[in-house]
Amino acid sequence: MEYPIKTVCVVGLGYIGLPTAATLASRGIEVIGIDINPRVVEAVNAGQPYFSEPDLDMLLRAATTLGKLRATSRPEPADAFVIAVPTPFHADRSPNLDHIDLAGDAIAPLLVAGNVVILESTSPVGTTARLAKRLARLRPDLRFPPARHSEPLDIHVAHCPERVLPGRMVRELIENDRIIGGMTEACAEHAEAVYRVFLQGKVLRTDAATAELVKLVENAYRDVNIAFANELSLICDQLGLNVWHVIELANRHPRVSILQPGAGVGGHCIAVDPWFIVWSAPERTRLIRTAHEVNDAKPNFVVSQIRERAERFKRPVVACLGLTYKPDVDDTRESPAIEIASLLAATGRERILVADPNLTGLPTELAPLPNLSFCETMEAVRQADIIAVLVAHSPFRKIPREQLMQRVVIDATGLTHQQI
Numbered sequence: 001m002e003y004p005i006k007t008v009c010v011v012g013l014g015y016i017g018l019p020t021a022a023t024l025a026s027r028g029i030e031v032i033g034i035d036i037n038p039r040v041v042e043a044v045n046a047g048q049p050y051f052s053e054p055d056l057d058m059l060l061r062a063a064t065t066l067g068k069l070r071a072t073s074r075p076e077p078a079d080a081f082v083i084a085v086p087t088p089f090h091a092d093r094s095p096n097l098d099h100i101d102l103a104g105d106a107i108a109p110l111l112v113a114g115n116v117v118i119l120e121s122t123s124p125v126g127t128t129a130r131l132a133k134r135l136a137r138l139r140p141d142l143r144f145p146p147a148r149h150s151e152p153l154d155i156h157v158a159h160c161p162e163r164v165l166p167g168r169m170v171r172e173l174i175e176n177d178r179i180i181g182g183m184t185e186a187c188a189e190h191a192e193a194v195y196r197v198f199l200q201g202k203v204l205r206t207d208a209a210t211a212e213l214v215k216l217v218e219n220a221y222r223d224v225n226i227a228f229a230n231e232l233s234l235i236c237d238q239l240g241l242n243v244w245h246v247i248e249l250a251n252r253h254p255r256v257s258i259l260q261p262g263a264g265v266g267g268h269c270i271a272v273d274p275w276f277i278v279w280s281a282p283e284r285t286r287l288i289r290t291a292h293e294v295n296d297a298k299p300n301f302v303v304s305q306i307r308e309r310a311e312r313f314k315r316p317v318v319a320c321l322g323l324t325y326k327p328d329v330d331d332t333r334e335s336p337a338i339e340i341a342s343l344l345a346a347t348g349r350e351r352i353l354v355a356d357p358n359l360t361g362l363p364t365e366l367a368p369l370p371n372l373s374f375c376e377t378m379e380a381v382r383q384a385d386i387i388a389v390l391v392a393h394s395p396f397r398k399i400p401r402e403q404l405m406q407r408v409v410i411d412a413t414g415l416t417h418q419q420i
Contacts, residue, residue: 003116003193006030009078011103013040013071015268015331016120016162017084018049019056019169025063027197032078033071034106044071051356052330055170058111075107080194083107083131084120084162086268093275095124104131108138113154116190120162122215122269124276128159128208132183145183158182158191159208160302161215166267166329177201181211219273220288225259226270227291230298233261237305244417263390263412264298264326264336271334299339302412306344306388309408316350319384320389322413323363331359337390338365345372355380357395381407389415 006029010021013035025031035041043050047064049057063069075081085099100121107117117135118130124177129146135155136144141156159181164172178195180203182188188205195203229247236243247258264272274292278285310316325335332338345352348371354362355377361367362374377395381387381403388395392413404416411417 005079005193005197007032007078008080008082008194009034009075009107009110010082010084010242011075012083012085012121013044013377014084014086014100015051015053015166015169016164017082018044018060019053019164019173020082020084020162021069022056022059022063023170023173023198024194024239025066025069026059028068029197030078031063031069031081032076033069034073034075035071036073037214038073041058041071044069045256053169054167059170075110076386077110077112077277079114080116080118081107081111082118082120082194084390087121087123087127087272087276088268089272089275089279094279095276097123097129097130100127100131101134103140104134108135111135111139111142111144111155115154116156116158116187116194117195118191119157119159122161122219122273122276123159123212124216125209125212125280127212128157128181128183132157135164141366145187153184153186156182156184156187156190157208157220158187158217159211160191160195163215163218166326166331174200178203179214180205181208182206183208203364209255213277216273216277220277220291222259223265223270223274223295224287224291226262226265229259229261229293230264232258233298234301242417244414261412261413262298262336262392263302265295265336266294266333266335267331268333271365272323298412299336299343302336302340302388302390303343305410306386307349307387309410310350313385316385317383318344318350318352318386318388319342319375319380320352320354321356321380321387321389321396322393323354323366324358324391327392327413328358330357332363332365335363340388340390341366341372342369347367350386353380353383355395356391378403386410389413 009032010017011034013033021031021033047061083103088096132144144155180188180192233243274288278289320341323337352372353375355375386408389411392415
């Protein structure tokens with residue numbers, strides 16, 4: 001059965017919502033993008049992305065120039081509503097679903113029979129059903145799933161998690177397989193119609209709760225495997241061995257593929273999502289919990305390494321290279337590099353310089369710290385007694401070998417493994 005989609009309202013123009021909105025608009029769909037940040041609304045309407053992502057600027061310019069995408073602060077009527085808002089956690093690591101609740105409250109008055117509501121935000125199991133119940137309470141005149149009566153429903157609700165990689169979002173949004181988790185089979189069919197507008201990958205239908213857990217499992221799998229690599233780095237440090245060489249040789253085994261250790265884990269996905277599983281089943285998640293604790297502790301280990309080397313200097317200058325959560329992006333969400341720089345600067349024992357070729361200045365978390373300043377990469381290297389490589393940005397590979405050899409280097413990424 002065909003479900004024609006002419007207009008889509010995308011609530012949340014962040015790292016997922018904006019590429020999704022621009023991609024839909026590039027296929028001729030009328031897209032209304034919603035964001036509570038007036039600077040985001042202004043930038044989008046000017047056809048200018050406010051974060052760096054390959055091909056997004058071209059896509060956004062085309063969408064706004066053709067008049068297929070416009071941004072505003074309040075939802076408007078549409079055939080489909082896509083919710084792509086943040087899902088952080090509270091201080092006790094329980095999920096904070098306030099943004100989803102507010103998005104649901106905002107779109108509820110606009111819903112009409114035939115609409116589909118899609119939750120893209122990564123969420124704990126049961127969140128999609130919770131959203132449907134909230135909408136049903138707000139709109140008792142419409143039939144929502146789970147219905148006590150037979151189909152047809154008035155409003156169809158589904159969970160369709162994103163699974164794209166920053167730096168390749170526009171391409172992967174189109175090419176990657178997509179999980180469609182409908183609260184009913186008809187809900188899945190209606191949601192699929194939205195993604196069929198641009199999707200080249202396969203559609204994998206399931207129920208909403210399974211789709212929610214699959215997304216969390218994907219990121220928890222990465223988290224556990226990163227934790228293994230990070231723990232290996234601690235073991236090798238104690239044994240006086242080179243972890244990069246150990247992993248390189250171990251990976252020559254045909255059934256071994258160990259990831260690379262780093263300064264911790266960051267980004268909104270891997271740094272957050274495993275806790276949603278732990279929250280859902282606290283007595284059954286010993287491995288997931290422990291793995292994430294290993295990763296969360298890695299920044300402190302890196303700081304201790306730097307401090308140990310700094311003792312030989314009267315007033316050491318430490319250059320922290322990289323502040324984003326992963327290489328070659330400008331995304332600093334949950335970045336362990338920022339945590340490391342902050343911990344170092346807070347005590348005032350060292351003078352801290354930070355450099356990141358993907359940023360134009362200090363992130364807001366670091367700006368208030370008086371003992372920390374932002375520098376161009378080579379200037380930071382020239383002034384440094386200690387170089388801490390925290391993110392493996394490609395430009396850092398161009399640092400001359402002799403510059404590294406003349407300084408103490410703490411490399412949390414393995415970038416300089418072959419250079420010194």
